[in-house]
C-alpha cells in the first residue's frame with residue numbers, strides 16, 4: 355500500500371482499499387474499522403471482567419444491584435426489540451450480559467465491556483440519583499458496546515502494531531524481549547476496552563446519541579441526562595474525569611448536542627411497549 359493511501363486509511367477509515375475490514379455502526383451508519391473478530395475481543399473481555407469481579411470489593415447492597423439489573427434488562431430488551439422490529443441485525447446477539455456493583459464511593463463511574471459485561475461503582479449513585487439518571491449512564495456505556503467501539507480501537511491498535519513490528523525488526527527484537535519479560539499488559543487490556551482511558555471524540559458523541567436512543571426506547575426520561583451532567587460537574591471540581599464524562603468533546607459542546615438531540619429522539623424513538 356502506498357504511504358498516502360495508508361494514512362488515508364488509518365486517518366478516516368476510508369474503506370475502499372480494505373472493504374472487508376470495515377463494518378457499519380448500527381443506527382448512525384458510520385463506517386468503522388473492524389479487523390479484530392468480535393468473538394476474540396468478547397472472550398478477552400469476559401476474562402478481564404472475571405479478574406475484576408474477583409479482585410474488587412463488591413457491594414452487598416442487593417437492592418441497588420437489583421435496580422441496576424432491572425434497568426439493564428430493560429435496555430437489553432429494548433435494543434433487542436428495536437433491531438428485530440426494524441429487520442436489522444441485532445448487534446447484541448452474541449452478548450452474555452452481566453452486572454456488578456463495585457463498592458467504591460470515590461469512583462463516579464460505570465462501564466460496559468464488549469459482550470455486555472457491566473460494572474457500576476457506588477460513587478456514581480449520588481450523581482445519577484434516580485433510575486432515569488442511572489439509565490442515562492448505563493445507556494451511554496451500553497452504546498459503546500453496541501457500536502463496537504472497542505473492536506474499532508483494537509483494530510486501530512493492530513495497524514499501530516504493524517508499525518511497531520517494523521521497528522522491532524529494525525531494533526533486533528528489543529521490543530518483544532521487553533514485553534516477554536513484563537508479561538501480560540493488564541492496563542493495556544483495560545485501555546483496549548475503554549475502561550481506564552476514554553474513547554475518541556467521535557465515539558463519545560456517538561455513545562451519547564445512541565445512549566439517549568436506548569434509554570428512550572427502554573422507557574426512561576432522557577431529559578434527566580442534562581441534570582446528571584450538571585450534578586457531575588459540581589461534584590467533580592476538576593478531579594479525575596470518569597469515562598462517561600470524558601473531556602472530549604468539551605462539556606459545553608456535549609450538553610448543547612444532548613439538548614439538540616433529546617426532543618428529536620423522544621419523538622423518533624418512543625418507549626417500546628411491554629418492556
Ligand SMILES: [Zn+2]
Pocket residue numbers: 494498553558561597598599600
Ligand atoms: Zn463514553
